[in-house]
Amino acid sequence: MNASPPAETSTAEAHHHGGFQYQPGLPIPRGKVCLWLFLSTEIMFFAALIGSYIVLRFGAPVWPRQHDVHLSEPLGALNTFVLICSSVTIVFALESIRGSYPRRAKAWLLATLLLGTVFLGVKGYEYKEKFAHHLYPSQPRSLIYERPDVYYRTAVKQRLLEIDQELSSEESELLREKKELAEEDSPQALDRLGTIELALDRNAHRQQVLKDFHFKTKLIEERDGEVVERWVWADLPVSQMPAFAYNVMPPAPVHHGSDDHEEEHFAGWNVLEPWLELPMVIPGGNMWVSTYFLLTGFHAIHVLVGLIAFALVLPLRLTVARAGLVENLGLYWHFVDLVWIFLFPLLYLF
Amino acid sequence: MESSSDQTVEKGHDHSNLFFVVFLALCLLTLGSFLTYFEFWNTRVPTASSRLFMMAIAVVKASLVILFFMHLHWEVAWKYVLTIPSLLMATILLLGLVPDIGYRMLDYSTERERFAAHPQEAEEIREAAPEAALMREGKLNIEENSDS
Numbered sequence: 001m002n003a004s005p006p007a008e009t010s011t012a013e014a015h016h017h018g019g020f021q022y023q024p025g026l027p028i029p030r031g032k033v034c035l036w037l038f039l040s041t042e043i044m045f046f047a048a049l050i051g052s053y054i055v056l057r058f059g060a061p062v063w064p065r066q067h068d069v070h071l072s073e074p075l076g077a078l079n080t081f082v083l084i085c086s087s088v089t090i091v092f093a094l095e096s097i098r099g100s101y102p103r104r105a106k107a108w109l110l111a112t113l114l115l116g117t118v119f120l121g122v123k124g125y126e127y128k129e130k131f132a133h134h135l136y137p138s139q140p141r142s143l144i145y146e147r148p149d150v151y152y153r154t155a156v157k158q159r160l161l162e163i164d165q166e167l168s169s170e171e172s173e174l175l176r177e178k179k180e181l182a183e184e185d186s187p188q189a190l191d192r193l194g195t196i197e198l199a200l201d202r203n204a205h206r207q208q209v210l211k212d213f214h215f216k217t218k219l220i221e222e223r224d225g226e227v228v229e230r231w232v233w234a235d236l237p238v239s240q241m242p243a244f245a246y247n248v249m250p251p252a253p254v255h256h257g258s259d260d261h262e263e264e265h266f267a268g269w270n271v272l273e274p275w276l277e278l279p280m281v282i283p284g285g286n287m288w289v290s291t292y293f294l295l296t297g298f299h300a301i302h303v304l305v306g307l308i309a310f311a312l313v314l315p316l317r318l319t320v321a322r323a324g325l326v327e328n329l330g331l332y333w334h335f336v337d338l339v340w341i342f343l344f345p346l347l348y349l350f
Numbered sequence: 351m352e353s354s355s356d357q358t359v360e361k362g363h364d365h366s367n368l369f370f371v372v373f374l375a376l377c378l379l380t381l382g383s384f385l386t387y388f389e390f391w392n393t394r395v396p397t398a399s400s401r402l403f404m405m406a407i408a409v410v411k412a413s414l415v416i417l418f419f420m421h422l423h424w425e426v427a428w429k430y431v432l433t434i435p436s437l438l439m440a441t442i443l444l445l446g447l448v449p450d451i452g453y454r455m456l457d458y459s460t461e462r463e464r465f466a467a468h469p470q471e472a473e474e475i476r477e478a479a480p481e482a483a484l485m486r487e488g489k490l491n492i493e494e495n496s497d498s
Contacts, residue, residue: 026431026432027426028425028428036432036433037432039432039436040433040435040436041436043440044436047441047443047444048440048443048444051440051444051447052447054444055444055447059453060467061466061467061469062468062469062472064472073384073387074387077384080380081377084373084377084380087373087415088369088372088373088419091369091419092366095364095365095366099364146466146467147465147466147471148471148474148475151465214485214486214488217488240481240485242471242474242475242478242481243478243481244482245478246475246478246479246482247482247486250479250482251472251475266483266486283467283468283469283472283475284472334416334420335420337415338412338415341408341411342408342412345401345405345407345408349383349387349404350401
């Protein structure tokens with residue numbers, strides 16, 4: 001293709017040489033060739049990503065169910081619908097340009113931009129939901145453990161001791177400050193005292209939660225003839241870790257809408273008291289978050305690039321001369337839609 | 351220079367109706383794959399058939415987008431020059447991944463054996479619901495932790 005002369009010169013040279021006519025490599029504009037070449041590389045890029053996901057997914061001994069990882073199928077379907085709508089609006093934008101309706105074309109392009117933004121907004125909400133449940137692709141934010149084993153038990157104990165330490169040091173710090181401020185009578189000091197009281201209440205509530213959730217058990221002893229009560233950390237035998245993991249984050253029912261989940265009402269300790277941030281067990285969960293965020297993340301980047309391109313083209317006057325530009329933009333956008341067509345069933349419905 | 355698509359699309363052919371039909375078809379197909387989400391489908395259709403159905407729908411949807419929205423239906427033979435090599439390369443890439451990733455489970459390393467999830471453990475947690483309820487009520491016989 002490189003050997004072919006430019007199309008404009010080929011016609012002139014054809015006249016000059018009397019009858020010879022050069023043809024470019026492909027009978028389409030160079031911009032479109034470049035875009036298709038780019039899309040070819042993108043096909044391979046996403047084929048590698050989706051292929052790796054499929055191989056990992058079906059090669060894994062265990063894979064979390066959609067609701068175990070807080071995936072919402074209706075939201076995925078909604079996003080699919082939004083992208084399909086955006087695909088048709090960009091097609092109509094191109095049709096309008098070709099029919100010499102620049103204002104109509106601009107309206108369709110704006111609609112595409114808005115629909116793409118809606119897609120990213122929904123995706124952002126979905127990410128927020130994952131992060132709220134501490135579903136991160138890596139440590140230290142991720143709280144996912146693969147098995148309810150001795151390593152999980154150690155992590156739980158570490159976290160509980162960490163909480164205890166945090167609460168104790170916070171309490172002593174607040175009490176010290178309260179004592180200091182008690183001698184002042186300035187309005188600022190009174191305000192601060194109010195804040196301290198609230199913080200102390202919260203601290204007391206959290207200390208009580210540790211007891212209510214039976215992380216701490218009451219021990220009654222006799223010392224020098226006196227009965228003494230003391231709270232000690234409950235032991236967590238490894239054999240009870242599956243039950244503990246269940247309480248931190250109960251697994252989703254096998255079939256949603258069925259009656260086989262008597263514990264449906266129990267949300268889990270991490271949801272009831274989010275500050276606990278207890279390690280949780282999701283078998284196969286680490287691989288799931290890695291693949292989910294990688295695939296949807298790369299797709300979202302492509303959507304974002306498309307939106308930036310739309311935003312750059314939107315202020316231009318969309319005359320017939322710009323049909324090629326919008327056609328190329330449309331091709332890119334349809335490719336983004338294509339990728340999502342495969343991601344939706346693979347991630348949300350499989 | 352006019353592209354082949356320009357030659358066909360710009361000859362006064364208004365494809366708006368066709369695009370609208372394709373859009374409706376895409377919506378219906380999405381709805382079709384979303385049916386697999388519901389309880390009635392899950393209890394009646396085997397998982398393998400369900401997955402096959404979803405992938406078939408995805409392929410049909412992708413074909414509709416490629417053929418009509420990306421105008422390949424109206425393009426001449428050049429489309430094969432760009433699309434077939436990349437599809438071939440993508441297929442080879444996928445086949446290359448199988449031995450590297452797919453068979454990694456056949457030979458567990460000690461490290462992996464120690465940390466990787468085992469299928470029975472997912473069930474173990476699910477079945478621990480009654481024990482978990484007892485634990486929440488403090489009725490589980492938890493021994494005093496000696497190192498507390």
